[in-house]
Amino acid sequence: MKIICSKANLLTGINIVLKAVPAKTTMTVLECILIKVDNDEIKLESNDMELAIETRIEGEVIEEGSIAINAKIFSDIVRKLPDSDVTIESDRDNNTHINCDNVNFNIPAREGDEFPALPVIQKDKKITLSELTLKDIIRQTVFSISDNENNVMMTGELFEITGNKLRVVALDGHRISIRKVDLRDNFGNYKVIVPGKALSEIIKILSGENSNDVNIYFSDKNVMFELSDTIILSRIIEGEYYKIDQMISNDFETHININKQQLLNSIDRAMPLVKETDKKPIIIGIDDSNISLKMNTQIGKYEDSINITKDGKDILIGFNPKFIMDVLKNIDDESIDIYLINSKAPCFIKNKDESYIYLILPVNISNN
Amino acid sequence: MKIICSKANLLTGINIVLKAVPAKTTMTVLECILIKVDNDEIKLESNDMELAIETRIEGEVIEEGSIAINAKIFSDIVRKLPDSDVTIESDRDNNTHINCDNVNFNIPAREGDEFPALPVIQKDKKITLSELTLKDIIRQTVFSISDNENNVMMTGELFEITGNKLRVVALDGHRISIRKVDLRDNFGNYKVIVPGKALSEIIKILSGENSNDVNIYFSDKNVMFELSDTIILSRIIEGEYYKIDQMISNDFETHININKQQLLNSIDRAMPLVKETDKKPIIIGIDDSNISLKMNTQIGKYEDSINITKDGKDILIGFNPKFIMDVLKNIDDESIDIYLINSKAPCFIKNKDESYIYLILPVNISNN
Numbered sequence: 001m002k003i004i005c006s007k008a009n010l011l012t013g014i015n016i017v018l019k020a021v022p023a024k025t026t027m028t029v030l031e032c033i034l035i036k037v038d039n040d041e042i043k044l045e046s047n048d049m050e051l052a053i054e055t056r057i058e059g060e061v062i063e064e065g066s067i068a069i070n071a072k073i074f075s076d077i078v079r080k081l082p083d084s085d086v087t088i089e090s091d092r093d094n095n096t097h098i099n100c101d102n103v104n105f106n107i108p109a110r111e112g113d114e115f116p117a118l119p120v121i122q123k124d125k126k127i128t129l130s131e132l133t134l135k136d137i138i139r140q141t142v143f144s145i146s147d148n149e150n151n152v153m154m155t156g157e158l159f160e161i162t163g164n165k166l167r168v169v170a171l172d173g174h175r176i177s178i179r180k181v182d183l184r185d186n187f188g189n190y191k192v193i194v195p196g197k198a199l200s201e202i203i204k205i206l207s208g209e210n211s212n213d214v215n216i217y218f219s220d221k222n223v224m225f226e227l228s229d230t231i232i233l234s235r236i237i238e239g240e241y242y243k244i245d246q247m248i249s250n251d252f253e254t255h256i257n258i259n260k261q262q263l264l265n266s267i268d269r270a271m272p273l274v275k276e277t278d279k280k281p282i283i284i285g286i287d288d289s290n291i292s293l294k295m296n297t298q299i300g301k302y303e304d305s306i307n308i309t310k311d312g313k314d315i316l317i318g319f320n321p322k323f324i325m326d327v328l329k330n331i332d333d334e335s336i337d338i339y340l341i342n343s344k345a346p347c348f349i350k351n352k353d354e355s356y357i358y359l360i361l362p363v364n365i366s367n368n
Numbered sequence: 369m370k371i372i373c374s375k376a377n378l379l380t381g382i383n384i385v386l387k388a389v390p391a392k393t394t395m396t397v398l399e400c401i402l403i404k405v406d407n408d409e410i411k412l413e414s415n416d417m418e419l420a421i422e423t424r425i426e427g428e429v430i431e432e433g434s435i436a437i438n439a440k441i442f443s444d445i446v447r448k449l450p451d452s453d454v455t456i457e458s459d460r461d462n463n464t465h466i467n468c469d470n471v472n473f474n475i476p477a478r479e480g481d482e483f484p485a486l487p488v489i490q491k492d493k494k495i496t497l498s499e500l501t502l503k504d505i506i507r508q509t510v511f512s513i514s515d516n517e518n519n520v521m522m523t524g525e526l527f528e529i530t531g532n533k534l535r536v537v538a539l540d541g542h543r544i545s546i547r548k549v550d551l552r553d554n555f556g557n558y559k560v561i562v563p564g565k566a567l568s569e570i571i572k573i574l575s576g577e578n579s580n581d582v583n584i585y586f587s588d589k590n591v592m593f594e595l596s597d598t599i600i601l602s603r604i605i606e607g608e609y610y611k612i613d614q615m616i617s618n619d620f621e622t623h624i625n626i627n628k629q630q631l632l633n634s635i636d637r638a639m640p641l642v643k644e645t646d647k648k649p650i651i652i653g654i655d656d657s658n659i660s661l662k663m664n665t666q667i668g669k670y671e672d673s674i675n676i677t678k679d680g681k682d683i684l685i686g687f688n689p690k691f692i693m694d695v696l697k698n699i700d701d702e703s704i705d706i707y708l709i710n711s712k713a714p715c716f717i718k719n720k721d722e723s724y725i726y727l728i729l730p731v732n733i734s735n736n
Contacts, residue, residue: 073640080633080636102672103671104671105668107669266471272441300476305470
């Protein structure tokens, strides 16, 4: 195998595939990046057996072949190379020679065939949307998956396609996050649960360009995200997702409209009083023109108030401050609408067309 | 105690004194910042019993007094306050009320008297230099102190004043770093060994302004750095420092002049091949117009070469790459002069007027 490519292109490719190199694994070949050169194309590949990434890089193919090279060492070396053309050449024993200007490295590598092959995906079930939209809807929901592996379903995110509608749902038993978007075509009806960890890596790779498209292909075991030069494959979580429609209600007794940043800053300001061992709620009191925020912990007491517009009843209700902040950090609107029923019922943060709906369960505040 | 000051001034002061708040201590009062209000002045103080810092902040004194408040909680709270005036008021039980716009905190604090008093320093032995110069000479030497507490003397840095000359020396058994500066007056003759850890914190506080002066006062047990609004007190290390003059030689067999950044980049580029458990030297070969750099470890092989101007003999010599990089990172010159004798004698990196001299011992390369 012998290729020549610019350091910049090589590094861009490495940074993409690094997202699926496992930190710990018993299969040492997975600690490698596969460099695969065939059909006059140079591809880098990584695979942690849950998520696999393949990306194409621009460059000149001199000899086809493939090697698997330790990802950390390879990326550390390339990162520090001069900004020039890099020649990578491996011999029959997989010793890999990396040359760039006067700089020469010789690194033992492994046979490319040792690297697990990518699963083959049927391309019949597909949707297309922009990188920007996909990045937004994942970012705005993925924070509310559970990291508790005992309930695998909660560690994933539902992608539900109904004709030209896509709905994405994440929940963890205390909150539900829902994003809906209109697709540009009628793509059919299907549902798939994608692991949240995979999605967290995917949003790092998505460029966020509105003009770039992503195709998403769904199969029985896997989902594939196809970008212009990169494909990302994730296993899916099998099973039936929670029936969330029955948890969503449009009833409310209190509705407020509030500046998002002011509310976020005010809750964040109370966080120095929160200890890991003494989780206390933020207590929100709503009257006609004001929202008061209070927290009372072993460390001290906090009080703040913000002007709002409100309709409906006064209310006093407590929340895990992190759950409210997670939502506020990910909404792009300047002001938000919050709907409440009573101090024991979930609160809803949603916009008029319900393109986002966040449900958060309150915390009992009778002891605070 | 009651004061009013801007959030910005308060935070600047907190960030300065945080440098002497110990991460771990059995004396819990040292985890606090002392707010000391007397003589119409507001001062913040911290003390880890090695280093003590006192800084004055602008503000309005309404009632004198003092309290000690947990440094982490206080700084976290102030950091997130609105950019406005902050009122801090403590009652008879040291409950401290922090108000800023609509925001109110109530935090239990401690009696100011519990906080250890600053040592009193005789002000007869003194030198004056600019903050910029002091910051530079510490930065350019302190990296070569030892962190091995078994040899306390090596954990400190020698400040040696001889008339209008200041010489600062740090060494760790493998290398010596020396910086000399001319002082603006004849201040007398004295020597003091200042703990390196204290100096590492002091350079974070020094503004690096050439127009700001620092007075340094020397006493039997302590050294005091007096900035415009801040004083920093450090204990000193007692004893006689190493006789370094006999280790410094002007003899050489090989002299090269080399671009500093090129050499630094080339050594840094080899670092991905270095493992904690397999410390291999960087092997430098010098011939008439070239320096070659090689490294050979379990991970792989590295080779690079750089053009130089040289006089004297060819040489092959090995070094701990970190020791060379530490020096190169801290020299401000674009090109540097390196003087060598043979592969077993120390190398010297120094400039023409010897305002800096770095000695680095080589590593045996017979097995590499």
